[in-house]
Amino acid sequence: MLEMTEAVHELTRSHILRLAAAGKRGDGRGLEDQRPVSIQKGFVETAEGSARAKLGNTDILVGVKMEIGQPYPDSPDRGVLITNVELTPVASPDFESGPPRPAAIELARVVDRGIRETETVDMEKLCIESGEKVWLLFIDIHVLDYHGNLFDASNYAALAALTNTLVPISSKLGDGKDIPLGVLHYPVSVTVSKIGDILFVDPSLEEDRIADARLTVTTDEDGHVRAMQKGLEGSFTLDEVIRIISLSQKTGKKVRKTILEA
């Protein structure tokens, strides 16, 4: 069966490369075009914040939950951010039930780094009692439909959910009014895949499957690079990396606007 898959891969690959030689892609996009992004904030009322993001047909639901817990010993005055990804088997025939596999862990960690390193949330505001009690901020990324490029869709849904989050002071501290969590920065990731020598912004499902190398670059509203993750067995040249950073900055700006206005 795997042998057939290999053959199918080869066919897909030549087809994609032939189109790309003319600057085209299977779904009609240009090489540097992202699929349409749509953001629906506040999808789930039981969450402190939530958003559903679609990137083409990739469909991701993120819920933010907040609980009271203990800080890490080495940061007694900061809340705790926990990012988790569920690649539920409903989203793809390739996902299986069970504990998160390396791909889900990588995805969660890359999204987490983007948010954490950009200081998206003021974690010091989430300290209730130094060294004793802080807010735990759970970002739960639930993939509903996988059609390529989970890194970016997860990042968009997570960021949108954070902008939509109310700190549940009334129910969890029993006293006071819920206030918006607030977001200080807007880290936006853009992923570019390489097939042969060609770069594809926002890889589709088919492009994801046959890509040689992948680079996710997260930039903030100032255009600074805040996180990067290279994946897969292929390689990039220095020039390609620099070009991808610039593509990420350009595309990221548009997405940031979409998220803000959603």
Next chain:
Amino acid sequence: MLEMTEAVHELTRSHILRLAAAGKRGDGRGLEDQRPVSIQKGFVETAEGSARAKLGNTDILVGVKMEIGQPYPDSPDRGVLITNVELTPVASPDFESGPPRPAAIELARVVDRGIRETETVDMEKLCIESGEKVWLLFIDIHVLDYHGNLFDASNYAALAALTNTLVPISSKLGDGKDIPLGVLHYPVSVTVSKIGDILFVDPSLEEDRIADARLTVTTDEDGHVRAMQKGLEGSFTLDEVIRIISLSQKTGKKVRKTILEA
């Protein structure tokens, strides 16, 4: 191998149905007869309460242990009931070591619901210090020999073990005298299986294996229904459900007496 099993199943099935047409069963019982129930209370001295129940050749040992722990946040004034089933591999060639499988979990939850919903034990009496310290009441169901109908045998052994339980005040609180836990109600389950169109009270091992549908009905000493669980791929008509409830009430009354007098 599974194909052979299918064939054996078919043969067993026609044999059982042929007998049943004449109102008979493989072990000589009538269709509405339960196998002999025997209860031995106090089998294990290291447990706070214990009982061994035999239902025909099905042999189950239940131990009740009590420990001090924390209440659930939403019921600070109540003890905590935890029901666990071990389908140990000694009891059947089909049971395997390892974490409990769905069948064991369903069994534990059905027994638990029968006891919990009937308010068999006064859980408020098991509060030691509101919100801080309560008794954890563990009902551990250990299956020694599986010959059909674990639901009922487990229920009988668990109920008998509870009637036999002493709260270990002297050893766990270090002060005071052990007192009987006490039981307020006597929930008794009776399981009826359906093969073809025929209902079999207290299915034997063979009947368990080929049954189309299964309904466990737990009634209390007033004849009220306290818990139900339908299982397997077949279905019941409304009339069959009503008839099974009445069979459960009738048989349950006898079993209740056996448990009380043990």
Next chain:
Amino acid sequence: MLEMTEAVHELTRSHILRLAAAGKRGDGRGLEDQRPVSIQKGFVETAEGSARAKLGNTDILVGVKMEIGQPYPDSPDRGVLITNVELTPVASPDFESGPPRPAAIELARVVDRGIRETETVDMEKLCIESGEKVWLLFIDIHVLDYHGNLFDASNYAALAALTNTLVPISSKLGDGKDIPLGVLHYPVSVTVSKIGDILFVDPSLEEDRIADARLTVTTDEDGHVRAMQKGLEGSFTLDEVIRIISLSQKTGKKVRKTILEA
């Protein structure tokens, strides 16, 4: 593949027995000779104590870590000793990643018993606050290269690491100076394997693979027996056991000196 292995085993076995009939072994040793022991204390600076032991080509790194935790309820005035073995897959093609398998657990428990039963460490000195706070003493045995007889090499590395351990008072209690843990006794194990009717002190990798029975005897500096563990499917006579004890005492004396002087 297993069948081939069986054949190879048989060949290895006859070869080993033929040599042994002349008092010889594959690596040139006599039957009662141990391979060279070398001990390097203080290999890892991040550990509170550490040592690397080589027994022939068997190469084991032990790190001792100390943390503050709670005592066991039944020994409120004593520290807690936790011995763990990692049979990492780098050390042998037969070791797999994942939770410790029975062989690793047996190994850890035998080393632990040797140290515990000889009262090597004064566990009462490791009580900080009765019933509340004690030192947890972790002995982590990390096998780097497996060439036979892990029991003894692990014991030597663990003992050497303990003699090298500083209680991390300054960093963990925040006040005071680190002091040596100190060792009261020197339990040394010697393992003897039996192939056919012949006893082999300190089995090599090949001897480990085909041994019929194995006996590990741990003795202290007074020659008293402190722990024993028989393994494998073969058996020993009473006389063999007595002889192995005497071999262990004799060889153990030399090893103890090596460890002390390292």
Next chain:
Amino acid sequence: MVKKLKLIDSKGLRMDGRKPDELRPIKIEAGVLKRADGSAYLEWGKNKVMAGVYGPRECHPRHMQNPAKAIVRCRYNMVSFSVDDRKRPGPDRRSTEISKVAGEAFSSVVFGEQFPRTSIDVFIEILQADAGTRCAGITAASVALADAGIPMRDLVAACAFGKVQGKMVLDLDKEEDNYGEADVPLAIIPRTEEIVLLQMDGSLTTKELQQGLKTGIDACKQIYQIQKEALKRRYAVILEEEETTEGDA
């Protein structure tokens, strides 16, 4: 002290204004996921459920294959943020039990004999939970099975009934479930009224149960209509898409 809520008012109406035998509003949309072979999204009161189906497909692990027919497996999952206190991801004992009985209910309608050695995998994701999630999930998944083109003798429709402050009521919401005296989830094959799922906890007399089961069966039949309409809308869309495609070609 827990203040006793008044769940049924003097006119016999419930806190949200419903009559005792009235369902919460239900909306179903079929065919909402692209990757799954069939899918349905359902809103039932405040419940939000996504169901997806894959299969018939080669069954893994192999030792679970049945040479005589497809096996039907179900995974009922509550998303971590679907409830007030975050639920740890992964199956707990409650969801394991529900997965089991739901899978058995679907097995009773699927014609598995046509697909030996395969599995039909049903996934129920509870995105937002009020009470009655297992009935909502079964109702949605049944539409997803039909959307996947799995041959079945009929849909399965599900609804709970129970007893609240002495009154028999249909389709309990969270408050009613928490403070009520009995809860009875029920699933049937609407065409034949066969009962394929039945659970219960609380306390009911035989008479109450008998009355409740009748009301429950009627409610399942109402739900059946909503399921069929969702499928009709879905087929209309598919036909339209096919026509468009043909137009393109």
Next chain:
Amino acid sequence: MVKKLKLIDSKGLRMDGRKPDELRPIKIEAGVLKRADGSAYLEWGKNKVMAGVYGPRECHPRHMQNPAKAIVRCRYNMVSFSVDDRKRPGPDRRSTEISKVAGEAFSSVVFGEQFPRTSIDVFIEILQADAGTRCAGITAASVALADAGIPMRDLVAACAFGKVQGKMVLDLDKEEDNYGEADVPLAIIPRTEEIVLLQMDGSLTTKELQQGLKTGIDACKQIYQIQKEALKRRYAVILEEEETTEGDA
């Protein structure tokens, strides 16, 4: 301060009145489980043990199969309520170790060559624990193996010895085990006196060990008699059953 118990009195007797080399009372009944291929129930002092055997049967998982002979596997399990503080169900490190050495002990007597690629699975359930459960479990399981008709060169009999307040004693109970100076579980093949299981912790001189081993071997031989009697009673019952069945036919 832990009050020092006086475990041996001035007459050299132990707290329960036993002499130093005296066993606790032992009762064995073979053939107590219906599902298992062989079984035995044992009471030894306050220990209560159920042992069951399945096999030879096809070995799963397959990669554990040995093409040359049956593999003998043992699972020693302490039931959660067999001890004063509830034990979490499932194997801990101690029971994993005991399972391993007990399985090795049984391997030394079973003629596995007759049943290549199969497994013989021995299950030991400690229902109530005093000290000496591994020896009690091995002794019971050995009878269960014979009851299952597994060909063996002999039974395995097991017993511990140790040192308590300076005295060598046989078959330590819980108090003696907790406060004693050494504990040595031992299992032998009675006919040949071969030692198939030997563990030890504490402190003993070579001479003490030598003496203890001799006493232990003698004790195992006493236990062997009890095992054989249990099997004799079992065969008598089987014969009777067979005669009755023939009478019926």
Next chain:
Amino acid sequence: MVKKLKLIDSKGLRMDGRKPDELRPIKIEAGVLKRADGSAYLEWGKNKVMAGVYGPRECHPRHMQNPAKAIVRCRYNMVSFSVDDRKRPGPDRRSTEISKVAGEAFSSVVFGEQFPRTSIDVFIEILQADAGTRCAGITAASVALADAGIPMRDLVAACAFGKVQGKMVLDLDKEEDNYGEADVPLAIIPRTEEIVLLQMDGSLTTKELQQGLKTGIDACKQIYQIQKEALKRRYAVILEEEETTEGDA
């Protein structure tokens, strides 16, 4: 309050005296383990790393086999006592991610097509950790792969760069990593300068990144020399051993 450490002094030097673009001392020894097919021990500043390689060997589990080529798997593991606070044994999320990206980096140089259906297993054991363990591990493992005789188009060399108190620096140590503004682990194929591993967190402008990447690539090439020298020494030893063996024969 955390006292702000001065990590770069007025002369532009770092706390350990290094210049911004200076590496910590690196020592590599190949062929240190006997059981593994290839191995290397590396010290890099205070990092101590053992790497071992097995393969090509039959790939288990079988469903992971690729009929077209060998799969390269990597397990990066921090030993429990390699850090100040004891790390629980077994993989955590961080090491799972590192194992994944490191394995992908090695895949880009290994000629796997020669060994279909096999696995090449790379094990990285961090025995003592300062910062930069993943780069240290990859650098060591790459030597171990060569020592195992695995055909590769080139070695992989790795090094991190970053930004500390406003300055771009190479090869951050623990203090610099903890208090710095950016950390960028990088691995390349030295001969072609292809980037096979690249991660980053912190904040950098495009210009800073560009500068850092150039410095990083140069540093990797320095490391490449150290790797090759270690292999040269190893071959010398092997030749010597072979001559000795021939002399013996």
